[in-house]
Amino acid sequence: MNGLEDPRNDFRFLNREGRWLDFTWEGLELRADGALQLLSLPSFANALPAHTEGPEGPAGIAIDIDGVVFFSDPAAGRVWRSGGCFTGAEVVPCLGKLDKPRGLLIPPHRRALFIADSGAGRVSLFDPESFELLDAWDGFGEPWSLATDPDGNVYVVEHGARRIRKFGYTGDPVPGFWDNVQASGTISEPAEVAFAGGVLFVLDLASGSVWLFQPDGNAVLDSDGYPVAVRSELIQQPVGLAASESAVYVGDNRRGAILVFRKKSGRYVLAGEARGYRGAIAALALDGKGGLLAGTAGGAEPLALSVFGGFAGRGAMLSRALSIPNRTPQWTRLQARFAEHLPVGAHVQLYTRTSDSSLDPVVDLSAADPFSGPEWLAFDLDLTDLYIGGEPRKHLWIGARFMGDGASSPELSQMRIEFDHAGYERQLPEIYRENGPSKDFFVRFLALFESFFAEVEQNIGELPALFDPMAIGKESLPWLAGFLALDLSEDMPEQAQREAVAAAFARYARRGTADGLREALAAAAVNAIVEEPAVRTNWWLLPHPSRACTDKGWEDGASSILGFTTVLAAAEPQGAVVGTTATLDRSHLIGEDEFGTPLFDDVAHQFSVLVYRGEVDTPRKMAEVKAILERERPAHTAYHLCVIEPAMRVGFQSRLGIDTVVAGDLQPSRLGEGRELVLAGQPAGRLGSATVGGTARL
Numbered sequence: 003m004n005g006l007e008d009p010r011n012d013f014r015f016l017n018r019e020g021r022w023l024d025f026t027w028e029g030l031e032l033r034a035d036g037a038l039q040l041l042s043l044p045s046f047a048n049a050l051p052a053h054t055e056g057p058e059g060p061a062g063i064a065i066d067i068d069g070v071v072f073f074s075d076p077a078a079g080r081v082w083r084s085g086g087c088f089t090g091a092e093v094v095p096c097l098g099k100l101d102k103p104r105g106l107l108i109p110p111h112r113r114a115l116f117i118a119d120s121g122a123g124r125v126s127l128f129d130p131e132s133f134e135l136l137d138a139w140d141g142f143g144e145p146w147s148l149a150t151d152p153d154g155n156v157y158v159v160e161h162g163a164r165r166i167r168k169f170g171y172t173g174d175p176v177p178g179f180w181d182n183v184q185a186s187g188t189i190s191e192p193a194e195v196a197f198a199g200g201v202l203f204v205l206d207l208a209s210g211s212v213w214l215f216q217p218d219g220n221a222v223l224d225s226d227g228y229p230v231a232v233r234s235e236l237i238q239q240p241v242g243l244a245a246s247e248s249a250v251y252v253g254d255n256r257r258g259a260i261l262v263f264r265k266k267s268g269r270y271v272l273a274g275e276a277r278g279y280r281g282a283i284a285a286l287a288l289d290g291k292g293g294l295l296a297g298t299a300g301g302a303e304p305l306a307l308s309v310f311g312g313f314a315g316r317g318a319m320l321s322r323a324l325s326i327p328n329r330t331p332q333w334t335r336l337q338a339r340f341a342e343h344l345p346v347g348a349h350v351q352l353y354t355r356t357s358d359s360s361l362d363p364v365v366d367l368s369a370a371d372p373f374s375g376p377e378w379l380a381f382d383l384d385l386t387d388l389y390i391g392g393e394p395r396k397h398l399w400i401g402a403r404f405m406g407d408g409a410s411s412p413e414l415s416q417m418r419i420e421f422d423h424a425g426y427e428r429q430l431p432e433i434y435r436e437n438g439p440s441k442d443f444f445v446r447f448l449a450l451f452e453s454f455f456a457e458v459e460q461n462i463g464e465l466p467a468l469f470d471p472m473a474i475g476k477e478s479l480p481w482l483a484g485f486l487a488l489d490l491s492e493d494m495p496e497q498a499q500r501e502a503v504a505a506a507f508a509r510y511a512r513r514g515t516a517d518g519l520r521e522a523l524a525a526a527a528v529n530a531i532v533e534e535p536a537v538r539t540n541w542w543l544l545p546h547p548s549r550a551c552t553d554k555g556w557e558d559g560a561s562s563i564l565g566f567t568t569v570l571a572a573a574e575p576q577g578a579v580v581g582t583t584a585t586l587d588r589s590h591l592i593g594e595d596e597f598g599t600p601l602f603d604d605v606a607h608q609f610s611v612l613v614y615r616g617e618v619d620t621p622r623k624m625a626e627v628k629a630i631l632e633r634e635r636p637a638h639t640a641y642h643l644c645v646i647e648p649a650m651r652v653g654f655q656s657r658l659g660i661d662t663v664v665a666g667d668l669q670p671s672r673l674g675e676g677r678e679l680v681l682a683g684q685p686a687g688r689l690g691s692a693t694v695g696g697t698a699r700l
Contacts, residue, residue, distance in 0.1 A: 029317025
């Protein structure tokens with residue numbers, strides 16, 4: 003029994019951890035994104051060739067690293083190739099005389115084409131480009147099938163000798179392997195082998211099953227200690243075997259079909275047949291790119307199927323007993339959410355069951371209709387939002403049937419269950435809430451109208467999250483920043499964007515100030531120096547005598563050093579004064595209310611911004627800085643942007659290797675270039691340290 007522990011609300015999401023922990027299923031598979039769908043099956047979409055009789059034994063398929071597909075034709079004694087640079091199938095030349103070639107192999111550890119020449123009792127190795135004979139292993143009793151493992155070992159099925167031999171990387175037999183296989187008591191007529199996921203798969207004709215072995219030959223055992231097998235009554239005349247870590251593919255020439263088995267909880271269950279394929283099968287092989295190749299009899303080019311192109315026809319899922327601790331809830335509403343709308347040809351049907359007993363019902367999920375019992379409440383086909391109702395019960399079970407036409411599948415991503423829900427009936431007068439024969443209908447009727455507005459009400463309730471920069475989705479951050487007139491750079495990391503939005507409102511208190519401008523530039527990784535001339539300017543005044551009395555005694559008059567600590571005003575603060583500052587063509591008139599403004603004409607409403615060259619070393623970065631200045635400066639102000647070049651300035655710019663470069667002799671300047679003028683020629687001599695004719699120069 004599973005207790006849904008959170009008592010803070012009246013709903014629960016049932017797909018916990020994206021793994022549907024409280025559910026079991028058959029005929030379904032869990033996708034990487036946490037959605038459940040019908041088991042995927044290979045699909046063949048092209049026209050099938052004319053049906054031929056099944057072969058008396060297997061053929062072989064091998065795929066080279068350049069995409070060339072080799073396939074054998076035992077009856078004609080030939081090996082063909084196609085794909086890669088070849089426009090069609092052609093016979094592989096220079097192989098010499100072959101006698102019923104069957105299994106083919108190109109192992110990853112050695113670029114060589116292995117051919118099981120069954121009639122000659124040998125395994126021949128050829129170069130796959132020049133087809134030069136590299137080696138030959140003789141002494142086999144009718145070799146049929148080949149496989150290799152990641153360590154470079156090669157497994158050879160000897161059909162005539164009814165055994166499997168293992169060879170090491172160097173081609174030497176590995177002793178004891180077949181003895182271990184025989185000890186399992188499972189193999190009596192091996193026909194084909196395949197290796198995947200650290201396991202050797204062996205098709206045995208006598209039992210019509212595929213058995214699993216470890217690389218040392220010991221059988222793979224299940225949790226009860228029995229050998230693991232892939233089996234089904236549908237396997238009647240097996241030819242063709244391929245395997246991956248999660249699936250096994252077996253051809254059956256009695257049905258002319260490819261059977262697919264999926265791995266689940268350590269065992270393999272029949273998922274179905276490859277969709278759209280009906281015909282003879284001589285060999286199967288996975289191409290490692292999502293494709294399954296099926297070789298037919300007569301040496302025809304292998305047919306390509308998509309491994310995940312189709313789906314099983316049906317599947318079912320069932321929850322364990324769901325409950326709310328210490329409560330007997332009124333189970334109200336069930337919502338099933340699908341990754342997309344149900345595609346054409348795909349259907350789902352939901353079922354519920356309530357009880358005060360926690361005993362799980364007996365349900366056969368592999369049956370055509372697992373929920374046919376009277377205790378189950380069935381809902382209409384494809385209904386995904388439903389009202390449960392009924393009397394309060396301690397436990398709830400949820401069932402679902404998935405159905406498809408083989409080309410599509412429902413994709414269930416989440417389920418949401420509501421209980422003790424305060425519906426619209428709580429808003430009506432008491433007379434409408436009395437128990438009676440029509441109450442259940444009345445509540446369902448109101449729930450229908452409530453469902454029309456539920457999504458809107460939910461969105462309204464979630465509005466606060468839309469204005470939380472730490473909770474909103476990444477794609478909505480620019481939208482939220484727009485409310486605060488904040489431009490987010492695409493180069494900023496996501497966390498930096500969230501912090502910028504969170505701090506934007508507080509920054510408005512400093513916007514238009516020197517501190518606010520520094521913060522805006524710092525957000526763009528630019529450490530700027532912002533200076534305001536009006537604040538740093540002192541006007542020149544004559545010193546006055548000591549007459550200021552403070553708690554420290556009498557102080558001396560102010561010190562004004564023209565050109566160092568003070569500057570001259572651009573004009574007379576009081577304008578033109580007759581007899582003193584009024585000079586023809588060299589004075590200006592101002593009103594009484596403009597007294598003192600001439601002092602600030604040259605410095606007011608402007609500021610300077612100094613940035614280091616290393617932080618604005620690209621045109622794009624410089625344009626970004628200018629855009630910030632235009633956006634952040636007060637509208638009535640002007641600015642001067644100055645780039646601090648890497649030169650030593652004691653007391654201002656003297657961090658060696660960062661903003662200071664100790665250079666050699668200065669090069670002469672060109673007229674019109676730069677702000678500092680450097681003249682050419684030898685430096686002039688100094689009096690007291692110059693020698694006439696030596697270092698003394700005018």
